[in-house]
Amino acid sequence: MEGKKLSKRPTKRRPVRIGLDLDGVIIDKPPGLPNWALTRLVRERTKTELAYRYPSSALERSIRWLSHHPLLRQPIWNNLRDIRTIAGTYEFYVISGRYSFLRGRTKDWLQTYDCAGLFQGVYVNLNNRQPHRFKESMIRKLKLEMFIDDDEAQIDYLRTRLPKLRIIHWNGTRSVRSLIQAP
Numbered sequence: 001m002e003g004k005k006l007s008k009r010p011t012k013r014r015p016v017r018i019g020l021d022l023d024g025v026i027i028d029k030p031p032g033l034p035n036w037a038l039t040r041l042v043r044e045r046t047k048t049e050l051a052y053r054y055p056s057s058a059l060e061r062s063i064r065w066l067s068h069h070p071l072l073r074q075p076i077w078n079n080l081r082d083i084r085t086i087a088g089t090y091e092f093y094v095i096s097g098r099y100s101f102l103r104g105r106t107k108d109w110l111q112t113y114d115c116a117g118l119f120q121g122v123y124v125n126l127n128n129r130q131p132h133r134f135k136e137s138m139i140r141k142l143k144l145e146m147f148i149d150d151d152e153a154q155i156d157y158l159r160t161r162l163p164k165l166r167i168i169h170w171n172g173t174r175s176v177r178s179l180i181q182a183p
């Protein structure tokens with residue numbers, strides 16, 4: 001036993017704090033819209049850095065708002081089930097880059113699918129910042145240890161900015177639960 005430090009009493013382990021992106025991880029894409037089209041709709045055309053467009057016209061905002069009706073946005077059932085199953089052993093925080101005009105929609109969605117109490121917190125991009133920067137600052141503020149996202153560009157950004165964070169790219173091939181619980 002020499003040189004080995006033994007703790008006097010078992011230390012109570014703090015649950016691991018995990019951040020979840022919303023669209024593409026918990027909420028499915030609207031039906032019939034291919035990924036490239038979706039990216040083109042929201043991404044700014046710049047080659048130098050990652051940038052998203054804030055819909056500047058009221059018309060475009062209403063169209064986006066309509067398309068975010070909870071019934072048009074089904075949950076990704078497997079992921080939701082996984083999270084429900086392990087919610088007691090982890091702390092889950094939703095961090096979504098959704099802009100402020102989707103706040104009500106997001107609340108409605110969580111109620112529709114009975115998820116309101118599932119997460120320790122749900123954070124929406126109320127100040128309409130660039131979504132990846134908003135995520136970065138929330139991850140820091142909440143001191144998250146893990147973050148799950150589906151978007152490669154955002155993951156690349158977060159990886160360079162938060163090298164200590166364990167980032168999981170969810171691309172539909174493995175279950176969220178097995179990815180979280182992998183050593």
Ligand SMILES: [Mg+2]
Pocket residue numbers: 021022023024025149150151
């Ligand atoms: Mg996403």
